[in-house]
Amino acid sequence: DADVTQTPRNRITKTGKRIMLECSQTKGHDRMYWYRQDPGLGLRLIYYSFDVKDINKGEISDGYSVSRQAQAKFSLSLESAIPNQTALYFCATQIGSQAFFGQGTRLTVV
């Protein structure tokens, strides 16, 4: 089993719909992250969390929200999806300087 698991792996949704991407980890790490990957833009940080009570915005948090339900779970929500949120989304944990990534969720907003 993967240490960092993202669900769903692929999702197509309509403009204006609310959608949640889920992430769970078995590594016991406190730091968790949500990134967005777009061709030519690399990885951009959406939100990050250092523990259940510590949530922080990244460089592109507008249009997104997160919930850290437990140390092991960190969910990303799009309250009202729009087409330019079509991207590959990654969840990651981090211990020290090393990050561990999930396999990604490919989201398409039509």
Next chain:
Amino acid sequence: AQSVAQPEDQVNVAEGNPLTVKCTYSVSGNPYLFWYVQYPNRGLQFLLKYITGDNLVKGSYGFEAEFNKSQTSFHLKKPSALVSDSALYFCAVRDLGYGGSQGNLIFGKGTKLSVKP
């Protein structure tokens, strides 16, 4: 502010030839530098890191990277490329700032490596 730059969007190499994927950094202080690889339909995987010590660091899958402080570079290298090395490679630096983002990784835009038989 800390940053990394990967000047090449794509690098093409013939199998068996040496490969280099370039990365330059901009940090205030001593940098913590990383390389990650992303194979198709997979998440990023850690390859190697430089924290301190020897300027040549060795990592997974036969890769190595050379830290050059005077040129502010951290290029990824491999003496003999394999077709299976074809992937997207990301350079990263640890945020050394004093705010809440301290310790976060800042990624470059990625370089696509294509190794042809």
